[in-house]
Amino acid sequence: MDFSASQAPVAAPIETTIIERIAVIGNERIEPATIASYLAVRVGDYFDPARIDASLKSLYATGLFADVTMEKDGGALIIRVVESPIINRVIYEGNNKIKRDDMNEEVVLRPRMVYTRAKVRDAVQRILELYRKKGYFAAVVEPKYIEREQNRVDVIFEVTEGPKSRVSRINFIGNEVFSDIELRGEVATQESRWWKIFTSEDTYDPDRLDYDREVLRQFYLGQGYADFRIVSAIAELTPDQKDFFITITIEEGNIYTFGELNVESEIDELPSERFQNLLLMRKGGIYNAKAIEDTIEYMTQAAGSRGFAFLDVRPQISRDKETRELGVTFHILKSPRTYVERITLNGNVRTLDKVIRREFRLAEGDAFNTMRVDRSENRLNSLGFFREVTIDREPGSTPDSVILNVNVEEQATGELSFGLGFSSLESFILDFSIAERNLLGKGQALRLGVSWSGRRKQVDVSFTEPRFLGKNIQAGINVFRRQIDSYTESSFSTTSTGFSLNTGLPLSEYVSLGTRYTLRVDDVDIGGSLVSDFLLASAGKQTTSQVGLTLQYNSLNSYRYPTHGQRLTLSEEIAGLGGDVKYLRTIVKYDFYRPIVGQWIFHAKAEYGYIRGLGQNVKINNRFFLGGPKFRGFKNAGVGPRDTRTNAFLGGNAYYIASVGVAIPLGRAVQEMGVRVDTFIDVGALSKVDLEEFDFNGNPLDNSYVFSNGSPRVSAGFGVSWESPFGPFRIDVARAIRKQPFDEPEVIQFNVGTVF
DSSP: OOOOSSSOOOSSOOOOBBBEEEEEESSSSSSSHHHHTTTTTTTTBBHHHHHHHHHHHHHHTTTTEEEEEEEEEETEEEEEEOOOOEEEEEEEOSSSSHHHHHHHHOOOOOOTTTHHHHHHHHHHHHHHHHHHTTTOEEEOEEEEEEEOOOOOOOOEEEEEEEOOEEEEEEEEESSEEEHHHHTTTTOOOOOOTTTTSSSTBBBOOHHHHHHHHHHHHHHHHHHTTTTTEEEEEEEEETTTTEEEEEEEEEEEOOOOEEEEEEEEETTTTSSSHHHHTTTTOOTTBBBOOHHHHHHHHHHHHHHHHHTOOSSSSSEEEETTTTEEEEEEEEEEEOOOEEEEEEEEESOOOSSSSSHHHTTTHHHHHHBBBBHHHHHHHHHHHHSSSSSEEEEEEOOSSSTTTTEEEEEEEEEOOOEEEEEEEETTEEEEEEEEEEEEEEEEETTTEEEEEEEEEESEEEEEEEEEESSGSSSSEEEEEEEEEEEEEEEEHHEEEEEEEEEEEEEEEEESSEEEEEEEEEEEEEEEEEEESSSOOTTGGGEEEEEEEEEEEEEEOOOOOOOSSSSSSSEEEEEEEEEEESSSEEEEEEEEEEEEEEEEETTEEEEEEHHHHHHHSSSSSOOOSSOOOOTTTTTTTTTTTOSSSSETTTTTTOSEEEEEEEEEEEEEEOOHHHHHHHHEEEEEEEEEEEOOOOOOSSSSTTTTTOGGGGEEEOOOEEEEEEEEEEEETTTEEEEEEEEEOOOOOOOOOOOEEEESSSSO
16 A cells, blocks of 8 residues: 655755655555554655664564564655464463463463564463462473464463472571571461471462561560561572572560550540550560550550540650660540441342341441441341451541441352261261241241251251341241150150240340240150160150240350350240140350460350259150260260160250360461361260159169269360361260260261251
């Protein structure tokens, strides 16, 4: 295509020949006008070598051409181009550790893009960076291409992944107070060992090493070493590219103590004296930077409970190198009392706004209160409707207002499950259920369940309305039929059919009251080769009509996996309002959770139960059983009164069980797999039993054959739970440290594929 001259140049350079036309040769996809637009010369300009050279560079810079030449032919500028090929496909070979989709997210090459060497080099570097983040520093990426028709190419990245480069050794230089072992225990990077199969923290990661530098700094500052600094942190790769040696050089400096501690408040409603008791340090104590941060946090929370959402606390530290003291003055700058201007909800696609808002302990227009915001977040988490709940605050339209942004990430609340499993208690288990915990987004719960195992057959239907008649009252109904086979433990089985009605209402923020009515018919069958005479009186059908009352205090921060808080439950039931059975049953439960340090969680549990017949003996199907899984280290019904002639478990009228333990934090990768480990010590006993004095023929029964000892039994062990793809898995390994004759210990108990 030719471009004819339009006008003469204004000024002539040294070259006197004028460009009369521009011809483009070799182009297939790109229009000549598009090529001419990149040139620094136009028709009518003189042949200026500098501008011709600039035009050549401009065309190369577009990346559209593999080759460009320019030549002068009389008054014509001839441009010969070889267009860069178009990418037909992008192929990865040899990538086993990184998926193709992950590659595509990082690599910018796509089909129908123009192929350039620069883009390929960039893609290679990005792929190598992906492998280095996963610890494969020996990875090699070789790019290749295959030419296709119509100037297209297939780009192939051949990957040789090589071995994973792990951290073989972490060395510290300059540490005199703390040993290498102690410092290795503080950092996130770990030395590679053959047994660390569930962790990825033994691979080298530059970002993790930067994090470790900060961890070490915080550790030393927490121990009083205010002059601590890290001189260098070097990671060296061995020649075979399999191992890293990390060397961290530090200067510990001198240890400091706290000097004068003062609080200066500019807020009249929050005098300095109010904050003095919140100081987590004392004069003469070892300096701890974390204590200063925590003190500021406590001050902020205390001010938040008084309506100040954005407290500005600025610690001023004065250093005395001679006495090695650090004085701290907390300056609390003036800020207005804050009110909630607006509460916005984000992320709830299915759950109705009112379901979220009714859990809030604050309303728009209320004075801001940090404790109520935290409580609202805990209540929303406890619903079980959301995978994550966060409440962020931002300044409102005026200095004394705040906007609360509630961000929720919904999770599936409907469950349709059909599973097979095996349990040391239930044997083989067949379980089917269909349930919805957030019906139509209204927070209602509906469930139909069927389970069939070696000792239990059950069908139940339940419905719960959390806001009955629009009031803050929970109401529900449950219809059931279940058969429990206890022939192994005590030569009897029970078939129960009935229903229950229940209501619940909050008395305060943490206290709730529940009532229930249950009507059921129990059919007790006594059988087996050796039948205890003390069980025969419990045989036959019994109708139970009972009412119950439950009073509960609950401040746990999570329903399923609590880490902080406590729960106290008092349950009272009386049977005898009609029916054949009359008794009074009391159960008290207490749970306590608190973090010890980091993610180490201490938990303690206690439970007590007592049942007393009202003018009649308590039948065996209403007595208590004690053993696994409630009392680990013993078989189900492995603790308590027995008929020594038949070894039949007789149950008991009173029991207690207490447990203390610690949840052990695991590596990040293991926690993401849903694996949790805890240790425990269980103490408990089951005693007291109502025994018949005469058999059906009026003959006296000999109670001397009954063993009943209420002395405490003790067991200790550890448990592992896993939210596996096949359902929850739990295994407990415990040893009975103290037991009584006729108790039945059991070291291992496990459940697979069913809720326990």
